[in-house]
Amino acid sequence: MYIRFFQILTCGFCFLLCCFSLSAQNKTQKFTISGFVKEKGSRELLPGVSVFITGKKIGTQTNNYGFYSITLISNPEEITISFSSIGYQPSFKKVVLNKEIEMNVELLPDNTVLEEIVVKADAPELKKVSETAQMGVLSVPVSQIKEVPSLLGEKDVLKVLQLMPGIQKGSEGNSGLYVRGGGPDQNLLILDDAPVYNAYHLFGFFSVFNGDALKSVELTKGGFPARYGGRLSSVIEMQMKEGHKEQFHAEGGIGLISSRLVAEGPISKNHKSSFLISGRRTYIDALAGPFLPSDQKGSTYYFYDLNAKINYDFGRNNRLYLSGYFGKDKFAAKTSSETQGQNLTSQSDLGLDWGNATGTFRWNHLFNDQLFSNISVIYSNYEFNTFANRESVNSGVVTKYNLSYKTGIRDYGIKIDFDLLPDPQHTIKMGGMATQHRFTPSAIILQDTDINQYKEQVDPIDAFEMGGYFEDTYQPVSNVRINGGFRLSYFVTQSKYLFFNPEPRLSVAWTLRNNWAVKGSYADMNQYIHLLSNSGVGLPTDLWVPTTKTIKPQRSRQLSLGFAKDFTKKNFALTFDAYYKQMDKILALKEGSSFLLLDGPDGLANEKVRGKSWEDNVTAGQGWAYGGEFLLQKKQGRLTGWIGYTLSWIEQQFDELNFGKKFYAKYDRRHDFSAVGIYHLSPKITLSGTWVYGTGNAITLPNATYIARQDFAGENPLSQYGIYTESYGSSRRISDYGERNTYRAAAYHRMDVAIQLHKKMKKHERIWEFSIYNLYNRKNPFFYDFNSKYNPETKLTQKTLTQYSLFSIIPSVSYSFKF
Template sequence: MKCKLLLFVFFITTGSMAQQITFSGYIRESGSQELLPGVSVYLANQTAGVSSNHYGFFSLTIPKQDTVSLIFSFVGYGKLELRKSATTNQEFNITLEPANTLKEVVVNAERESQRISDDIQMSSIQLPVSQVKKIPAFLGEKDVLKVLQLMPGVQKGTEGQAGIYVRGGGPDQNLLILDDATVYNANHLFGFFSVFNGDALKSVELIKGGFPSRYGGRLSSVIDMQMKDGNKEKLSGEGGIGLISSRLTLEGPLGKRKKGSFLLSGRRTYLDILAKPFIERAIENEGGEGSAGYFFQDLNLKFNYDFSQKDKIYLSGFFGKDKFNLNTLDESFEEIAGLQWANKTGTLRWNHLYNPKLFSNTSLIFSNFNFGINNELIEYDEDGNNVSDFSLDYSSGIDDLGIKTDFDFYPNANHEIKFGLQFTRHIFSPTAFVINGTEGEGNINVKPDRLKSLESGIYAEDVWTINTKAKLNFGLRYSNFNTDSKNYGRLEPRISIAYKMAPDLSLKGSYAVMNQYIHLLTNTGIGLPTDLWVPTTDRVAPQRSEQVAIGLAKDLGNTGFNLSLEGYYKDMKNIISYKEGASFLELDGNTNSFNDWQDNITSGRGNSYGSEFLLHKKTGRFSGWAGYTLSWTNWQFEELNNGKKFFPKYDRRHDISLVGIYEVNERISLSGVWVYGTGNALTMPLASFRIRIPTANLNNDINRNILPQYSDYGERNSFRAESYHRLDLSIQFHKKKRRHERTWEFGVVNAYNRRNPFFYQTEIQTDAIKGERTVLKRISLFPIIPSFTYNFKF
């Protein structure tokens, strides 16, 4: 079938367009030869054009003519205009100069700001990695996901967390892709940092709606990240030393012919070393001895080699690990505890150019996530004899092995066609639990069968330039999920349209259907690794969403600013949640084993709607953005909140982000971030009371002290936390030396020391006049936090 399809494409590309010619090739960055995705390629004074794909390849087919002016433009780079003869097909490579190193010999040295009015894709944000590195960061750790939280339509989780919630969706509804591989847990340090090292990244794109058909498997968003390929010209590197971690990236050519390159990027925290003396002192003050520590580390690797102009090979991998340990000992007991989780991904890709109009990429993909807890407790009597021995081991995980093939076909300047297919084998290990005790009845050994499934998809889409004013992207995806007992197949139509109301103003609309076959069970809401990945089964249906959006996109002249305004409505079905009081460790006391996770969940539906505003400037001496979101999200489950609708925890009515970066001169740059958000929706007690039972042997005072307090919580999430707002500031001092560049960065998070709520708790206070009363106490996590980082580049 595949061979027939390729023969058909070959026929129509070679036999039906004799009066047309094709320009094609690769676009690279000057100095490093890094391939550049998303570069606009078009003819002067014409709207028809294309963009280079993820691998820097472009193909533009036009009618034969004497000469044309071919323009290449990309945000942050100089716009290049070439005069070319258009009488025969031509293959050539293009090199673009970064805007801050342009020389007078370049034909056109103006900075090109990406025109969103020309782009058919809506609900999408392409984030320059250079901006990520200049924005103030918690403890100096630059974090892609933290920056995405500052975009409209993207809600942050709890204070300091890296989890994201897009247009009313949960954390499991975001598809995180790193070089074609899915990353299942993106958190370091219990969610305070993400696993993505900005030094290793080339591009970051967030899609919130109007999803192209090539993406599937999640309901709410796609975060597509590409790692750098590596410098093909010379050995170079960069790194940094911060308060809690250090990082180093090296890249350079492979071989004397410089046909390949490598990238090696690592990062490790030294919290375990810094905190060790303080922890040991605290344990000694409690009358014992011992140690505790926590560290995270991650490693990015990438190799590539150009066998020819038509064939390129890429091998990339990511390895991240978090580990916490606690060892304590005193006269009566000894405890050894540990908590660890790890991500591994690997991608082998083959790029092949069949002809100037047909490009393909085939990938073999591996992804793994594992989580484990271990605990051993030994108790001693007065003589030092072992009287009790208890051990606990828990683990869960998910393994993926997949293959995908994608084709980019450029028949002419008015069509960009993409099609392909993919297969992924999932193996889930929901829970493996072992408890051993000195008492025989305390032993539990739960080792369920691993759950195996196959997820597949086939898609096709076409970006069609109808005329000078209208563009259409229409596509169809068929997704399939097969388990041992049931097979699910779903059609997913996608359509986006853009109409030019003026040369710099477009009206856009989109409709997309998405299906999700794997689910994240969570009762923490903050993306902890204890959250459990589980598959669709015959009892648990796939999640499904339909989203419609409409908006305006305007480029504000030559200022470099662009403005977008969007409204959306999203309907979600078969979303899942734990039943009241249930968790991933639900023990059946009768059988001394753990319940099936399917018995602990309930399914329901939800909707989200709102409007988003974004004013963005990506380049120039002053850059940044202003974003505002007004939104509502509702969930409804038959077995929760008495079947009534309720707001999920991260429903926020208003969300504001102001981000500014100002280059004072070549040596000093300033940046600041101010955020505001409506408080989270929480379930809190509305009233507390005690039931007093008259007892002949107990007076009222004793009776009051021993009887429990009861609370009336009312409806689910009916309490609103206080609003959240914070100001972050930083200043960077740059100095270029003969062989390297160094940067000192000083920053402060929460500059005006706002005590934002992390959680609330109730406590009983006794007053001599008013008596006993229950008060609500706000617990804050972070006060004002300064930081400094030393960065270097060579």
């Protein structure tokens, strides 16, 4: 069935290509200007560069591979074309359009920060938010990411995105993203076309993306183009650098907990190929090792990242890329003991590790001046493993206990994309993807020589996902832009159960006078894979599972309305979006349920849950997210940064939770405010600061606690009413929680500051950074618990609610270098 679907999709694309080719041949009075835009020096291809005909509202921008194309009616008069992008000096080319023109352009990086305002004023055609059809697209220059203050000096892409409106952070210090009411599993993170399923180190405190290896970062949270699918809330697309094609360069840094190094350069002397390799590793294990007790030697925790990329340029029409990412976290605790006077010794080794591996092979092909294609072959693998090993020797008798529990998801995929630019009024994108998923919800190996038991159980689940899309950014008149598209998504389960869903998309922008624009968008999305979580934080212990005959795909429908304004003289861009999103078939664990099969004392499921699958422990429901987002952003000049504010509501409803009533989601925050400022005081000194404020998380606390003098036989009959019990001697302590999330944690706010000291030597540059996280030492809530204190006079036990915080004021220092 899916082979036939793919054949029909391919035939449709070929038919459309033939139609457009014939159409282009008939228009003999038009000529095309096309080429690639690169960075001068490194020859790195630049995405998102604005290409405009000066004096006219006709233009386009380069795609992810630096290619652009503009087709115009022949003109005997000379025209001027401008090429501009943030962080680069604009370039102006004059041509007479009387033939097909190939124009490759190199932009010079703009390192003279004191003159950036002058450069910007000379380039009014720089890409404006008021002239794009898309809504909810956030772009942060990588150079800004490196200048924002960070925890322990670790520059984190995802933490910077948390500072944008509409994007909620999880808990204190966590890198998890909650976009417009969605959970961590509803964000599609793409690194060079490969999906990354767990993007967190150190249990969520840092992300796996090394900013030194990235070329561009873009997040879409609404008005999704048809080329994106598979998630409900956001798409975060990241492109790795390609590597310098002319000279060898390196940069790196040393921080309090990790060090990093990036090396890049040409492979051949003809400047046709280049490489990039980037590595990062913590040394927490090396620092903590000497302080461990003698009976815990060998205990460790560390994480590492490795990015690599090579490319080869075969000329104008063909380019090849091979890139990959590899990363892992490893935690292990080792103990040993020896009983004096007895022949008894024991050693134990337990821990967990998790990591990602991705690989992408890409082929760019230019059919002609108007048609560009990219084919990607993709591999992605995420694995989580927990283990416990124990060996004891008693009077010469050796007893061994070994347990290994694994879970993960592995993908093999292929993706085909076409960019067709027949004329300035149309920018057409179309393509398709196919992915073979293998889910491993549970892989257990148990060996216990004491009871002579050995068990190995692996339950992989295979599924197949496909999608095809067509979209067109159409400009019928000079002040109206429409991005309309249609996507067909397809998913087949291991039991051959089929899901087939249409996903229409539409975004419209109407440009008014003085760079004002009114925008609207609608997007229908489906998600066929799910993340089961006890914490809701996106920790490595969470479990990826597919849609099944019982568990239906998640779906969202999102409507957005808003306006945008460009202040060209001040280099500001202002946007306001109001949105409403409804989500269906979202999953949650039932009360008291766990998806892990490690409940019993033998490491396997106990009798109560043995024989049940993860499907028995989840319930499906609905979600609603709505609100408004304000963003004032400045990306260029001596002073850059942004101010963002979000007013939002997030509600959920499950028939089997909270008595079937609606409740606010844990990360519902009524108000969320952030301010980010980066000021280049001089070429040698950069000052930066952030301040964030957010309404406290919604939490559930017991309304009352009392002692019941009667033990319940069997399963507690009060659990269906939200009342849970804890054994208390011959009686039971009962907590009445009432409805879910009716209380609020204390408000979250924090200020971070940093200063960077730059010094350029003859052959290299060094940067010292001094930063302070949580400048005024705010005690933000991490979690709450009840503490009991017995009063001997009244013979009563008093309980008080206690807030626990994670981070106080944290100063840090780091050293970076480039050569």
